[in-house]
Amino acid sequence: ETGVTQSPTHLIKTRGQQVTLRCSSQSGHNTVSWYQQALGQGPQFIFQYYREEENGRGNFPPRFSGLQFPNYSSELNVNALELDDSALYLCASSLSTSEQYFGPGTRLTVT
């Protein structure tokens, strides 16, 4: 059974740029959730995708957007990057409402 994978591991972007983060869900899972974890904080829910549709969103602006593909993998896109977007971005996959399994995360640094 393949776990949740994320790419890239690290990246550095400049303020105002756009970034795309990728996530492959665990085999058999149809739901992907994205979380932002700022340094020293717990993860915060960004949004969730189920069967290629966004079906829930946390308190994040529209410049945070996403996609889910037919194979249930997912992308997180962030436009107009701000310094406060620097964080660890975590992807979690699950089977509908079951427990969520997390990937290793992507560390984004915005300078």
Place this chain on the structure above:
Amino acid sequence: AQSVTQLGSHVSVSEGALVLLRCNYSSSVPPYLFWYVQYPNQGLQLLLKYTSAATLVKGINGFEAEFKKSETSFHLTKPSAHMSDAAEYFCAVMGYSGAGSYQLTFGKGTKLSVIP
């Protein structure tokens, strides 16, 4: 809306001593509760979950947690700490966020240090 409070941002225990990490939750409906562990520069690993079955839940690596509705608590314990338990621990509650979406709301985490 759901929320989680973790008491103590940093806990230190001696190797072999009892580990007790505290978590209190707020939920308007019967909660699903989770404990995750995060090692440095890694993602979150599920330790255990409570989903309204037995109130004493056993997880991996010798950890367990007890759901106490009257105290709205879900504290994590381990009888004997091991050096490899040093990590950050997060308590989370699952809540409905609309349109069929279930999100995790996390506490701020407790960093566990184990002293040899």
